[in-house]
Amino acid sequence: MRVRCGFGCAICGVTITEYEHFYPDFSQATIHDPDRIVLLCPTHHGLVTKGVLPKDQVAAASKAPAAKQNGYSHFSHPWFNGIPSLKIGGGGIIQGTPIPIEIGGEQLLKFDLPESGSNVTRISATLRDPTGSQILKIVENEWQVIGASWDFQLIGNRYIFKDSSAKPILIMRMEAPKFIAIELLRTSVNGTQVQITEQNMKIGGLTLSDVVMSNCGVGISFN
């Protein structure tokens, strides 16, 4: 599944999406023309299939997707209900640590325990591409899309973010409710190059693997 121009359901911005061939209908579609396919959440897809939502409305929404209008998408993904553990770079694991990685004072990821009355952990994150440009900001589970020239794919429980040349920047496996595994990260934060693979983690000139930490305030801090 691939999202182009915008992020999430074209009508409501929810980030769990399905394809809708709005012209022609899927049964008659012979090619996957991205200009004639729109992403919809299961609810809106159902409304289109039942004929409740007219195709013209879907076509209009595809030209002006909700996430682009609003500047953010809704995070309606698997919930974590404590501080999730982070599996990272060749057997590494960071447990019970609200700020697992901080580079040059910037928190790549931050977990806040649920607010009272809720059982959903609040996840905040900053994602920059390998040139250091910020493309996505997640503030307490609310996704704010910043750059336009990137793509998002959801394959099973893998969240895949790609840069404008379709190379993955971040591959994250969500194993709710306990683990998040970072399978790949290519980023640059305030001039520090960061590369995380399944083998190891390279931050600046430093190579780390098998990093095991638990119950720290900040896990890896690089300045």
Ligand SMILES: [Zn+2]
């Ligand atoms: Zn929707």
